[in-house]
Amino acid sequence: MARNDSTAAQGADRLLASDLxxxxxxLVARLRxxxxxxxxxxxxxxxxxVRSYSVLSLACGDxxxxxxxxAEFLWLDPSQIVALVDGLEGRGLVRRETDPSDRRSKLVLGTARGRELCARARVAASAAEDDSLRALGAGExxxxxxxxxxxxxxxxD
Amino acid sequence: MARNDSTAAQGADRLLASDLxxxxxxLVARLRxxxxxxxxxxxxxxxxxVRSYSVLSLACGDxxxxxxxxAEFLWLDPSQIVALVDGLEGRGLVRRETDPSDRRSKLVLGTARGRELCARARVAASAAEDDSLRALGAGExxxxxxxxxxxxxxxxD
DNA sequence: TATTGTTATACTCTATAACTATA
DNA sequence: TATAGTTATAGAGTATAACAATA
Structure with missing residues (x-):
């Protein structure tokens, strides 16, 4: 097992008093x-x-x-984007298209299949948010x- | 260069309109x-x-x-804690002490040198928080x- | 000369299972 | 039988440099 499953987590509460x-x-790192x-x-x-979903979601956007x-928006290195787009493109979920106004640049577009999967992924991501933020109400x-x-x-900086 | 330096970040603002x-x-992942x-x-x-600092900070706490x-508090696997404590112990910043009430368990304590470094690290961590949260005021x-x-x-869950 | 994407490589982080010693 | 720590290993994530095509 990696990390701690929820059934075993009951002993470290006294560390809540720590400066950390x-x-x-x-707190951001732990929540992430x-x-x-x-x-x-x-x-x-x-x-x-999460990473491939992020790319797919943006590619399927307007x-x-x-x-x-x-790379800039996801705070990842351009070389990592290559690998992520390769994976999605190989599954027919996105395609690359050379930008006519700058032939160095490649736009990433969602295919019909990609948009369909993206819609289902959004539902899953929303459910995951409910999982991890159960402690907070809608307003919070x-x-x-x-x-x-x-x-x-x-x-x- | 890894990721994007701050001087080059100006082109992806139009993606702010995306669902993502x-x-x-x-947002949590990006801020992290x-x-x-x-x-x-x-x-x-x-x-x-950040990880070794977290362990040091807790070890120097009360x-x-x-x-x-x-492992539970930092949301890390116990095997990762071993490596982190090994590193800090090798530098004389923390020491392991067998828990008298349960000889299986080992407490991690900060040494005098560890506490001195931890105090300086807290200042550095605070400065880093200012770096990354410049957009928010104290109340926020x-x-x-x-x-x-x-x-x-x-x-x- | 600078920028976009690409390839390649190395390193860090994370996940998993098996082992030991205590309980 | 269960738990705390340890070891080992594999995989995922990240950092870095060099290159081709285009600007």
Whole structure:
């Protein structure tokens, strides 16, 4: 077993009093670990993971992203985008299209099959959010979303 | 270069309109990427990373944690804790002590040198938080902290 | 000369199972 | 029989450099 299953988690509560438990970066990291574990579990039946789902979701959106934009937005290296797009393209979920206005750049577009799978993946991702944020009500989730959006895309350094 | 340096990030703003940009799990993941990059940069002069800092910080706290508790609290596998404690112990920053009440269990305690380094690391971690959360004011950070604490330690699944 | 995508490589992180010693 | 720690190994994720095509 990796990490701790929920049935075994009952002994470390006394560490909640530690300084680290109030460290924002630590809290974000812990929530991400739990959240991505939940999301990967929900996406597994669709043969997707959080990273491939992110690429698929953006590719199926309205302004079709270039690989360069995907790398910037997902905070990944361009070379990692290549591998992710390769995987999705091999399954017929997205396709590359050279940008007519800049032949260096390749746009990534969702296929019909990709959009269909993406719709199902969104449902799975939403269920995973419920799994990992059970402690928060709808209003609190909205407040958290607004704060995170500003923090995640705001000026860094 | 890995990922994107801040000077080059200006082209993917149009993807902010995507569905994914409102996905809570995605926002948490992106903020964590940025936050841990900032924290690792600040901790590098002390030869620490976010994970080793987390262990050191807990070991230097008041209720000395067992390795089992560290694994549960940090959401890591027990086998990963072994490697992290090995590294810190080899540098004389923490030491293992068999729990008298259960000789299977080993408590991890910070040494004098470890506590001194930990104090400096806390300053670095705080500076990293400023780096990555520049977009939020003090009140917003407090609100975010409270929401994250409940979400990160609340019931999961 | 700079940028987009690509390939290749190495390194870190994470997952999993088996083993030991204690309980 | 169960639990805490350890070891070993494999796979996923990440970092870095070099190259071709295009600007």
């Amino acid at each position: 438990a109030q460290d924002l970066s630590f 670990s739990r959240g991505s574990a939940a999301a990967n579990a929900r996406l597994a039946p669709l043969d997707l993971k 302004p079709s992203p270039s690989q360069r934009e995907l 989730r909205a407040a958290l979303r607004a704060l995170l959006a500003r923090a995640a895309f705001g000026p860094a | 940009a409102q996905d809570l799990s995605f 990427s940025r936050g841990s990059a900032a924290a690792n940069a600040r901790l590098a002069p002390l030869d620490l990373k 209720p000395s944690p067992s390795q089992r508790e560290l 950070r407090a609100a975010l902290r409270a929401l994250l604490a409940r979400a990160a330690f609340g019931p999961a």
